[in-house]
Amino acid sequence: MDYKTVLTTCAYCGCGCGLYLEVLDGRLIGTLPSKTNPINEGKLCVKGWNIHEFVQHPERITKPLIRKNGTLTEASWDEALDYTASKLKEIKEAHGSDSIGFLASAKVTNEENYLIMKFARAAVGTNNVDHCARL
Amino acid sequence: MVGLAAAFGSGAMTNSIAEIEDADCIFVTGSNTTSSHPLVATRIFRAMAKGAKVIVADPRKIQLALKADIYVRQRLGTDVALLNGIMHAIIKNNWHDKAFVEERCEGFEEFSKVIDNYPPEKVSEITGVAADDIVKIAEYYAKAKAASIVYCMGITQHTTGVDNVKSLANLAMLTGNMGKESTGVNPLRGQNNVQGACDMGGLPNVYSGYQAVNVIDNQTKFEKAWGAKLSDQIGLTIPFMLSGLSEGKVKALYAVGENPMVSDPDVGHVEKALKKAELLVVQDIFLTPTAELAHVVLPGTSFAEKDGTFTNTERRVQLLRKAIEPVGEAKADWEIIQELSNRFGYEMNYESAEDIMKEISTLTPSYGGITYERLDGDGLAWPCPDKDHPGTKFLHKDKFARGLGLFHAIEYQPPAEVVDDEYPFWLSTGRVHVHYHTGTMSRVSPSLHAEMPEGSLEMHPEDGSRLGVRQGEKVKVASRRGEIVAKVTLTDRVDPGVVFMPFHFAETCANVLTNPAHDPTAKIPEYKVCAVKVEKAA
Numbered sequence: 248m249d250y251k252t253v254l255t256t257c258a259y260c261g262c263g264c265g266l267y268l269e270v271l272d273g274r275l276i277g278t279l280p281s282k283t284n285p286i287n288e289g290k291l292c293v294k295g296w297n298i299h300e301f302v303q304h305p306e307r308i309t310k311p312l313i314r315k316n317g318t319l320t321e322a323s324w325d326e327a328l329d330y331t332a333s334k335l336k337e338i339k340e341a342h343g344s345d346s347i348g349f350l351a352s353a354k355v356t357n358e359e360n361y362l363i364m365k366f367a368r369a370a371v372g373t374n375n376v377d378h379c380a381r382l
Numbered sequence: 383m384v385g386l387a388a389a390f391g392s393g394a395m396t397n398s399i400a401e402i403e404d405a406d407c408i409f410v411t412g413s414n415t416t417s418s419h420p421l422v423a424t425r426i427f428r429a430m431a432k433g434a435k436v437i438v439a440d441p442r443k444i445q446l447a448l449k450a451d452i453y454v455r456q457r458l459g460t461d462v463a464l465l466n467g468i469m470h471a472i473i474k475n476n477w478h479d480k481a482f483v484e485e486r487c488e489g490f491e492e493f494s495k496v497i498d499n500y501p502p503e504k505v506s507e508i509t510g511v512a513a514d515d516i517v518k519i520a521e522y523y524a525k526a527k528a529a530s531i532v533y534c535m536g537i538t539q540h541t542t543g544v545d546n547v548k549s550l551a552n553l554a555m556l557t558g559n560m561g562k563e564s565t566g567v568n569p570l571r572g573q574n575n576v577q578g579a580c581d582m583g584g585l586p587n588v589y590s591g592y593q594a595v596n597v598i599d600n601q602t603k604f605e606k607a608w609g610a611k612l613s614d615q616i617g618l619t620i621p622f623m624l625s626g627l628s629e630g631k632v633k634a635l636y637a638v639g640e641n642p643m644v645s646d647p648d649v650g651h652v653e654k655a656l657k658k659a660e661l662l663v664v665q666d667i668f669l670t671p672t673a674e675l676a677h678v679v680l681p682g683t684s685f686a687e688k689d690g691t692f693t694n695t696e697r698r699v700q701l702l703r704k705a706i707e708p709v710g711e712a713k714a715d716w717e718i719i720q721e722l723s724n725r726f727g728y729e730m731n732y733e734s735a736e737d738i739m740k741e742i743s744t745l746t747p748s749y750g751g752i753t754y755e756r757l758d759g760d761g762l763a764w765p766c767p768d769k770d771h772p773g774t775k776f777l778h779k780d781k782f783a784r785g786l787g788l789f790h791a792i793e794y795q796p797p798a799e800v801v802d803d804e805y806p807f808w809l810s811t812g813r814v815h816v817h818y819h820t821g822t823m824s825r826v827s828p829s830l831h832a833e834m835p836e837g838s839l840e841m842h843p844e845d846g847s848r849l850g851v852r853q854g855e856k857v858k859v860a861s862r863r864g865e866i867v868a869k870v871t872l873t874d875r876v877d878p879g880v881v882f883m884p885f886h887f888a889e890t891c892a893n894v895l896t897n898p899a900h901d902p903t904a905k906i907p908e909y910k911v912c913a914v915k916v917e918k919a920a
Binding site for chain 2: 261263270284291293294296304306336341350351352353359362364370372377
């Protein structure tokens with residue numbers, strides 16, 4: 248049995264409470280609040296206490312999907328990424344950079360948001376980048 | 383955020399969460415804090431225990447309203463009038479901080495001329511709040527040693543959202559409740575990394591750190607760092623990307639962790655727009671209603687499967703540590719973007735999330751001193767310009783980010799859609815305590831699902847008996863945009879004539895009904911007010 252706790256940051260709201268994820272043999276089995284985190288000081292809300300539950304849910308998408316004959320069909324990463332890259336290039340060439348839009352995300356990390364906007368701006372060449380800050 | 387940036391020069395929570403508990407007056411408006419930000423509510427309760435006065439102004443009698451020293455229930459969309467009325471009472475009674483206004487602010491004269499037109503009696507007619515209560519709020523707030531304002535989407539999701547925020551900024555400046563401990567204007571950000579997504583330039587007009595794309599020095603700096611030619615044209619916001627898709631000007635949309643099919647107003651219109659896309663790519667962890675429409679779906683990872691950082695509502699950057707391997711073949715979202723970029727022909731070679739942060743800190747002044755090593759522990763609140771800087775607990779200490787704080791003269795304007803004979807009910811939307819945003823991350827959790835498996839419409843018991851609807855029965859709710867069927871919860875949390883619906887539930891999707899009319903500056907839709915009709919479902 249391999250048990251460990253990993254200190255991380257809650258993802259359920261903008262408070263950013265500190266918590267430990269309990270991991271047993273590679274599966275999340277529980278959540279514990281961090282006592283020293285300056286925001287939550289050992290507390291969590293009902294969502295925080297249960298945050299491990301959604302992560303390994305059977306409905307997670309586990310493989311890339313491409314629409315073939317109207318249906319989303321499992322594909323390899325190579326196929327999905329090559330298709331996306333070539334389609335984006337084709338649209339950029341035919342209709343210009345500003346015919347492509349990007350939605351960054353309030354749910355992914357800073358590093359990922361930075362990379363999305365860098366890809367949009369430096370690679371594709373558009374400032375059409377937004378996310379649901381307003382929603 | 384636009385409103386605060388205009389008034390102060392920086393659009394973020396001015397003070398930290400912990401400071402709230404030492405305020406001696408807390409004004410909560412448009413934030414159902416105990417539901418949406420429970421750990422902020424804890425600080426409000428601690429402040430109460432230390433003797434702080436708590437004022438709640440909210441069209442819904444939220445839990446905090448039951449504990450407040452003063453609770454007022456303004457009519458939907460009348461926030462500017464209410465705040466102007468409060469400021470009228472403050473100025474008339476000479477409770478304002480004249481030294482602060484004179485030394486640290488500008489625009490007071492024009493502002494006070496507008497305020498003259500909002501005596502509490504007149505405001506009472508617009509808002510439905512008693513004139514005496516308006517004066518009492520003014521007195522509690524203005525006479526406090528340290529008064530803190532806490533607000534959320536109930537203030538911003540209006541066609542007058544920016545006006546509402548600027549009015550709160552006016553109130554704080556008028557009484558000198560800025561730039562010191564336990565004061566300030568504090569927007570609670572709803573989604574966990576919405577602050578970070580803004581900070582990182584996930585916006586059409588700025589690079590990371592709010593560096594405008596149409597300022598030549600910024601453009602040159604990023605062109606040099608990224609080795610690419612960049613556009614100086616401000617890009618499209620979400621509503622304009624969607625209308626661009628409808629009109630055929632936008633051909634492709636790449637969405638990471640976003641679910642506009644549940645989150646955006648007038649979902650019927652969103653669906654039509656997305657279906658017109660030549661290419662819709664969705665990178666997410668669940669097959670959301672938006673992903674179901676996609677041409678390509680790329681499996682990203684949750685917070686537990688990767689390293690990185692989030693920036694919370696008080697500007698604190700904190701570490702995320704990988705606890706488990708990605709499920710199935712899922713990949714960290716930054717790795718997906720990197721691999722896509724390399725295939726697209728723009729090279730990226732990051733070894734880790736930390737590698738990306740090193741680049742962010744060199745290009746983003748407010749993150750200049752942030753390194754993973756320093757984040758270990760309590761994290762760091764920006765601005766943190768260099769490696770020796772301890773981070774910033776509260777903003778605008780000796781002067782505002784823009785120099786002088788700017789008063790805005792703001793007149794009250796009614797919401798875009800008002801009730802009439804055909805659509806006689808006011809509808810407002812919001813969150814519940816056990817669910818998160820479009821529900822994709824919370825409804826799959828057995829414990830959270832058990833607490834609230836479905837959405838319902840809150841309605842006052844008087845309206846219920848008038849319509850012949852009993853607790854738990856189904857009603858049809860229709861607006862000019864669409865209709866849904868939902869169960870009814872009869873409660874006096876809402877006024878007669880007002881109904882409320884949470885927005886987490888795709889099958890009773892409140893955003894089928896909501897009005898996409900948006901604030902002219904911030905482009906934020908008016909989720910909090912629209913007109914509907916309600917009848918018993920057959």
